[in-house]
Amino acid sequence: MTQTHLITGATGFVGAALVLELLERTPHDIVALVRPNQIGASERFRQALCKAAEVYDSLDLLAELGRCRVVAGDLFADGCGVDGLIDGGVTQVWHAAASLRFENRYRDEIRATNVEGTRRVLALAERLGAESFNYVSTAYVAGRATGSIPESRVRVDAIETNNHYERSKIDAEALVGASPMRTRIFRPSIVVGHSRTLAATAFSGFYGFIRQVAQFRGMVNRTQQGLLERSPVRIQIDLHADANLIPVDAVVHEAVAIAELDTSAGIFHLTHPSPPKVSTSMQTIFELLELHEPIFVSEREGFTWLDEQFDKRMDFYGSYIIGDKRFERARTDAAQTGSEPFAYSSVPVEALCRWYLDTLEASRRNLPVAR
């Protein structure tokens, strides 16, 4: 039976891929709740979907865009600003909109988007009589926990977090968990580009880390050309830690597969079953940026000033690189029984990095010369 799915964050990295996945694998209609910018909500949605379809080599899906209706909305407004614009008939809500910022100055914005925004979307879903509420969270609600991370609720007050972003997602999960609707909380790990084309449409997470390293190299080079090629940086990491990178198409494939099962509910880890190690991923990034191979250490003792600066710049990514987290995914696997599983292969870290560094390079052509 045809359903109607309401999606927030449809212009974002996971959201746009989700829309394409629903168009490809289901006959359902889609209502996209989009915050208008200077080009308007509809055009913003169209451009985001065209871009995603292009870079994921899925242009044929654009013929299905007629199944999508765009509604201008705003998570900061009461009723998400859509009063009267959406009638009933919404079967499932996907809440993928989020703030991925992390600096302290964005704390209010992060909470307003991720916590209060979730509260408003939940209220809207209830008012529309939606049967299911699917929330795109993050596996890093685990905060500083290490070892085996279960697919279960985190204890809001017990968990130690690394930043405002993690805290906001934990609080949002608590709101979702308390809802009377059937809720699914999807926890992707570090979402990266498409498994086939490598392309991505937004660049936080893994890409943010690469970018920070590139920026650090640029800053140091302006101070002393080639210093980081000659001198290694010491980095505190856990040598056993995984860099749990998961392609965006794997995330939406598994999420849609699970949501298509009427009975599924609860928490699902959308994480790579055999991720690469943080250490090798980091070595690859350094090599591609032509930096001296880093020295991995288990504590900050003995850090030079340069090491400290690098450490400070990478602070946000601490939860990715310090502490060995192994994400359980038994519930995720069980929930997909009977549907075609995503064909996981080993993560092409070098190719992903190369793809992003080329993209990054193109965006940094206007930098002034240093000499």
Add this chain to the structure above:
Amino acid sequence: MLSDLVREHPRLLSVSEFFTLLTDLGGRISACFPDSSISAAEFWSILADAPPKLATMLRHEVAMPEVLVRPSPSSRFGVESGVPAILQTTLPYLSDQPEAVYAELERFVATLPSAAVGEHYQQIFTWLTALFGKHSWVERSGGSLRIVGRLQASFPAAKFVHLVRDGRNCAISMSQHLGFRMALIAMQLTEILGVDPWESADRSGEGDLPDELFGFLPEHFDRQAFLDYTTPLPLCGHYWSGEMLAGLRELSTLAPERVLTLHYEDFEHSPHATIARLFEFIGDRVDDEWIDRMAARVRPARSRWTELDPRDLRALTDACEPGFAALAGC
């Protein structure tokens, strides 16, 4: 010190801080040294455009001590318009009526034919030399090792004096210098944003800016945060080493008779001999009495690495090591 020595010289014109300010503390190097020939109007635009970082510093009253001009209601240039680089130090250093000289300079530049930018610079330096009744000019800019390659190309017949100082003292001095602070902040902002925020309105990379740098964007520049900002000594040490490595490499391409390396400490220990050596190299010897007068003015440097605590000193010395190695034998 060097600018003052040259200014006191009876036959030399001291062109002080011209390139540091014109390049907006290093942010406009390409714009100030275009590859192709430029017209008089294009050259005047280089001279007359108010450098945006310096404008921010003037607007927020955190200008470097070297900047001798302050925007005033009676001035042709105000806080909003900014002040052309040459009017900030170079001309006020030479004249009590810098804006009148500037107006004359504008008329002179308008007569110049299209030429390489180096020829244009030489034309205006020569013009200023004649205007002030001198025989030749010396340009001195702090931190000009950064552009020494471009200076060589622009002034193919010029001689170069490299004034070297113990990197640790230099780093201490840099860490307290507002211009250097601004340059380092701008460098970081530029690398993180992917554009120079004083030259571009693109803020798409703003989310990557750490909180401590956010307040230095030109649109919401925080004066107090700027004054409170600490420029770490090891950073200054790394910078100094970088300048030594790259600058010495570029200076080494010049014929030995075109480069004189002087150590700042030599001015302190044997001022007479060092000053004599300097002007002999420049080619305009002065009498002993004049040298004695100038030697009496040499003051010991204020920055003293020996006063640092052992931990800071170790970190700074480590950062300066590549520079010391590069300088060995100079």
